[in-house]
Amino acid sequence: MATTPPTRSPELRKDPVTNRWVIFSPARAKRPSDFKSKSPENPNNNSSSCPFCIGNEHQCAPEIFRVPPDPNWKLRVIENLYPALSRKLDHPNGLNDDSSSELSGLGWVVAGFGFHDVVIETPVHSVQLSDLYPSEIGDVLIAYKRRIEQIKQFDTIKYIQVFKNHGASAGASMSHSHSQMLSLPIVPPSVSTRLNSMKEHFNQTGKCSLCQVQSKDLLINETSHFFSIAPYASSFPFEIWIIPRDHSSHFDELDNKKAVDLGGLLKLILKKMALQLNNPPFNFMIHTSPIQVTDSELPYSHWFLQIIPQLTGVGGFELGSGCYINPVFPDDAAKILRELNVP
């Protein structure tokens, strides 16, 4: 009879920010698989057929802006050709809060008004985000900010989700380096849950949970304005958060100087992840605050950037319970990444 080798005991942890329970279970890392082949990723390397490559702008949905504003652009923000939400719908009336959504016999419904944009991060097909200079990554971040400032003008937009998919197993359908911005007429559930949870912490301790989070064991790297950690209740192995040192509720408070600083840290972390985890597919998400917040919400609202390398899939347990199983304790992940030297 086979037996389980002894390992660190499993733990359940609840994150004070996401309010989510996670099971840490190192023993799970050793389980076998009898599906032999892993999905080989054969991305399109043919830049003549890639609409995001320089010279193929006519194959794309309309441009919103480019940087610099001339034919030799370094990045472009364009409309998504297959948008999840439509910018052409009439602005819904009276949609000043979620409660004004319509109740059909079966549930709540809101017209699908919104903006779905693509940020092309480089003109060159073979260049990845982590190949760019810190200042160039800073330019991408400032492009997000500039687009957020445009969209904030629409008071029907409640929240803007900025995210990046890299690699097929992270959901990407396009291999040319890009990210996306989806501007929503609702505040999504994970944002409300997060803010409620941060509020609770604030009410109990008088402090912002992300201002307090610094822990030597969880720290990976830090710069003048940012620090990166493996969060205490990481849902995924090697999940990483990059957090501004100074309390800041909204991503678009980022200035040019901080953008370059963040660009440098993001580059370092992506390089470390690629080196340690064999160039994994990954997602990153910017967790910011809803566009409209009250003064009383500001003291506990603190934006951050979350990076998730896609190493394990999820299954029925996670889908059913909303609870994740993570085989790697975050202090172990942090130690490995902290001590790694990037050549």
Next chain:
Amino acid sequence: MATTPPTRSPELRKDPVTNRWVIFSPARAKRPSDFKSKSPENPNNNSSSCPFCIGNEHQCAPEIFRVPPDPNWKLRVIENLYPALSRKLDHPNGLNDDSSSELSGLGWVVAGFGFHDVVIETPVHSVQLSDLYPSEIGDVLIAYKRRIEQIKQFDTIKYIQVFKNHGASAGASMSHSHSQMLSLPIVPPSVSTRLNSMKEHFNQTGKCSLCQVQSKDLLINETSHFFSIAPYASSFPFEIWIIPRDHSSHFDELDNKKAVDLGGLLKLILKKMALQLNNPPFNFMIHTSPIQVTDSELPYSHWFLQIIPQLTGVGGFELGSGCYINPVFPDDAAKILRELNVP
């Protein structure tokens, strides 16, 4: 310049049960992919090396029970050899509610006590759940019930998540037909959210939201005791719920007669899904109530079985916002499945 072809306008919907917002966006179905190859699934077809096959019982973790109780078994419930939670930890003290979990400097923590079991649904490697007779599927469902009744004796267990992973892209690491039961010392977040949401509906309308859900447009098939629908705010294309007709809070209220009836409907739905969607990987999850519920919670607590074919992956948007993008409206999915003839 390419343009988007006209399609049904997108909509955002919030499900009254899960309380989750979903974007319905038919236009998304048409987007291209430049990752050419899809993950080929090469499962282990060699039953001599599969621990779940009859004759290889010695390769497994200890058995809990088998049906029938002789060498010629038809199903077995065994311990998971790589459990996410440990049944060997001391029962945590004073864990009578979640609030008694310990607050470390960084978040909440609970010892990882729990049971993680595997249900081997058939002795034969090549047989799938949908190949079994309705009464045999009924036996699998009754095995879940019997195991739940054993685990209910531990008052430190708060919730039991029953789930099935079928196919590598649905997370399965073993190809031999099986399901899993994970018994948790907490009530997971999606369960609390669901119950809070059903309570709100009950307080507003005086009715259980799942007793009310019947809608001709969403119906797929029905039997004496169950009906199946594509839910109003499906998070995934072709997501299906099977719901008991009579109000019932806990899955383990299922009796033998209803188990055979449910077995027949589950078989039909899985056959239809395989036929229509080209034998997709899928997950199913049983959504039941926490073990300990108060009398006042019973009127709005109604268990159901959720089936999710894995047709699209998720990406950074879903991970970030907790909000899903679904390219197929549920009434379209229901119509297709309802009208499909299974030979």
